[in-house]
Amino acid sequence: MQATLNALVQKAAAEFATIQARPEFEAAKARYVGPNGELTALMKQMGSVPKEQRPVVGKLINECKVHIQELLDAAVDRIAAGELKAQLGPAVDPTLPSPDAGPGTYHPLTLVREEMCRILRKVGFAVADGPEVETEFYCFDALCTPADHPARDAQDTFYFPETARFGNVEKRVPEEKYLLRTHTSSVQIRTMLKGPPPIRIVSPGRVYRRDTTDATHSANFHQLECLYVDRNVTVRDLKALLDYIFASLLGKDTKTRFRPHYFGYTEPSFEVDLSAQHLPKVKKEWIEIGGCGMVDPAVFSAVGYDPEVWTGYAFGMGLERLAMLLYGIDDIRYFYQNDLRFLKQFA
């Protein structure tokens, strides 16, 4: 009996070793342990084994059964592994490029704008927005720009015909004209008219000037302005904000300075210069980056804030100019051409 069983195990081991696929395996399995299998047949012979030999024979058969089961398990594992391997195909060449387009890129103006907004959010400025088509009131009158001021001239500002109608930009008086805003200061006016102080907003956005397009001028460009209105806001606070902004943006070795200047809607007014040795564009020691000042009391009056109570400051700058400075770009038109070789440099 033992010899028969050993032979059976050996035969099974040899047979199972060559099996590659599941149907073959199932057939082989049936030949040994199926209802008509060889091992099953041997087990059926147990009845004819003398009683005293039964424990010994039983043990032998059982061992054989375990052995065959192990062989079966090994075979099925091998087949399963083979099946998985078949799913794989040859190994990849990790150095081949992905055929998919991408990755996507943010426009450099978006990157600079969002960075400025993050810096300003940290000190409590919320991002405000307003229409690009404006009326004379929001763009000029409320900012104390006299009716015959050159900035209002059709030479410098884009106007719409008197018949033009903009459904979601309301005129304050019927005779005022629609125009393309020349600065984002109109958003300041809208924000102040919407609610009482204190106010702390940053308004980035697209603005328009009737200008020849060249390396430094563009018919539309982007500005970013800050407005803070509260009690007891001082010139020193304004300087502190500018110092903070540019140190955050350009590093601690950045310096800013104010030069007295004139804007119709701030008093006193300053131009802001910055100095940052590491910037490729800052060859001179000081480079002009924006304008700022204390909100003129007349502006507060125009929006119905009491100028005796409220004080504030405003700061504005061109985003293209800042981006050009940061990245060392020397032609403003690149921002609007969107050559992918340009766009992919800033991601």
Added chain:
Amino acid sequence: MKISLNWLKDYVRLDASVDEICRAITFLGFEVEQVIRTGAPELKQVVVGEVLVRDKHPNADKLSVCQVDIGPAGGVKTIVCGAQNYIVGDRVPVALAGAVLPGNFTIKQSKIRGQLSDGMMCSARELGVAEDASGLLILTDRPALGTPINAVLPPGDVVFDIEITPNRPDCLSHLGIARELAAWFKVELVYPQENFHGDTGAQSRPELLQSVRVDAPEDCPLYSAHIVTGIKVGPSPAWMQQRLTAVGLRPINNIVDIGNYVMLEYGQPMHAFDARKLAGSQIIVRRAADGEKIVTLDGKERALNSRMLVIADAAKPVVIAGIMGSENSGVGDDTTDLVLEVAYFKRKSIRWTSRRLALSSDSSYRYERGIDPHTALEAGNRAIDLLVEHAGGKVVGPAYIVGGDVPWQREIVVTHGFICEKLGFDIAEADMEAAFESLELGITRKEPTPTRGTAWTVNIPSWRDDLDRPIDLVEEVLRLHGTDRIPAAVVSAPGLALEDDPVVLFNRRVTDYLVGHDFHECTTYTLRPGRELTSWVSQTAAAELALANPFVDDQSHLRPTLVMGLLDVLKLNQARGVAVSHLCEIGRVFIERNGQNLECAAVAFVIADDAERKWLKRGAADFYTVKHHVFALAAAGGIDLARQPLVPVTGSFCGWQEGHCAAAGEMAHGWTARFGLMNLAMVKALGIEGKVYAGIFAILPEQLAGGLVRRKYADFSLFPTALRDLALVVDQATPSDTVRKKLAGLARAAAGGKFDVECVEPFDVYQGEGLPAGKKSLAYSLVFRASNRTLTDEEVNAAMQKVQDELAKTTDYAIRK
């Protein structure tokens, strides 16, 4: 404006270096755009010499050894020279040992190739007088030997080109800038001495000027006319010519030059008439008649209108007031008697006319910004002095003065406390007082206040019309204190709980989405050419979007869609051989609806055939790719497009390919979405290779303001699903969603509320062989699930049977076996 340093020194003592003066001007609030050095700098030990002998240098081919006579005091010097442009007998500048030339170049006695040289003969460049370095500066006037070179060369000067802010017309003059610098450097300002004070008592000469009449006093509050006789027209004195030249004016003759000189000195424009040319010996300041013509000095004929102010004689306009004179009324070489006009014209009038005629001059520039009416007569007197002195003139009769009675009285009361509060730091009272006084802002009264220090009553001079309120004086104090001395501070940021604007949040969401899906964000111009709009919107809409005053033809209309710009970007990149496929832009568009333009927040993207050859093929983008993205973008704007009816985009002006695109919203509820294939013919005509798919979503900003609705959680079943498929044969034109909705409705009815129809979705679309003509097969997968048990086959089968029975009864859809 160009300001000469030498000229400034007439009024203010300036010992500071040029750099310090530049810094002063800058921190006083005027931008120095350029510093120009003219004439010769001060040169010691440089004298006039004459070349007596010129021998070839024994050891060098290109050098000569010269004997140069520098006059009795210096004798004859030996000088080695490399220049070639001179001959024996020429007089040239000679720098002797000890001379320091520009660039800090010290001259010493030295040996050059073995030959002793006592100094150097110089070129114009070496002396710093001109750029010419081609050879020695030959002094053709042959000045006396030994003369110091500064006595021969034009004097050196430094000219500052300064940008004057519009609030400071008083600084469009040398006196104005001198006043500011005197305040900065704390030195005295000395006004020019005046001899003439209005009238010499000489007899009047009515035959030269009979009358002056001002018909438009509202535009001309002051007009004065002086008569000066016996004029000899000739060149103005050299010093005056040098100054005018230095600041960029061409000297003409003594009369014109004196007018310009006084204008640049006081900021007061003036005009000189040849008395003989005034018809009827009359001056009338009046509005022009509509259509009246004048030929201005620049030789151009200009048509005037009744809003324009002119100076006329009895017959014709002779000057466009404050702007420019006519060709034949001015001073000529033979003028002997002149009428000098010194007037005050209103800014508005001059500005309007100047803009309207597109004609400006140094005079109109000053009038437009506002001159000081109270300086006008003083400046006139100064001009008379100069005419008498340098043109041999004699004043006759009293001047005609019309108007001029505009009173000036302005005082501002300001406290020390107020100024410090606005500044946020302290400046001593004494320093503030000094600042006021130095700017000629006289303090007329001082009073202590209980809490805010001294209250000053400050008298504002007539040339400082820009100072009107206490806050204006804060700036004056700060300017003189120095804006570079504002102390540092930390930003104080008391919390203001404000959220970013909904449009900003929307823009961020869609930009992040698209960039995250491999799109390159672009920025294109808002203004587009009108002819292009007709591919996108109706004629009426295009007309509504037009600007009144475009600057160039191809930027004349607001963009109704961002896709136009993105197509440009595709084209540009393709043309430059740059592989391009996924582009997007986020920005404003302007959509016409019912005769009104609506400004919308918008997002658009394009996907072009990627022409680049790839080692591994990917499926091309199609309609359903862009549909997917547009749905996601609309969701970012709070719109669930799955719940919105989609309609085909049609119309002859349509940039979209008919039958391959769809739209939703169409601004009926404040938003619109479009997506699909760009019109093939249009894309081809634009010169773009391959197919372009695109998607847009635009929404009114106010629509975004609502914020997102907080959804309520719905419980979901943990029991298994039961799946069934059903294929239906329908008309080809029947939209799949119509069938789906019908099927879903029937399934729900069949379930009868006993279990849920979780989803009904198409999984196969087929048309072609095996189906009748004009039909297609749509196969749907239906997913059923109960909330409280595992569904049995029997109940699901029964429901499916009901669905099929109902389909047979209520539709012409055939079940495909």
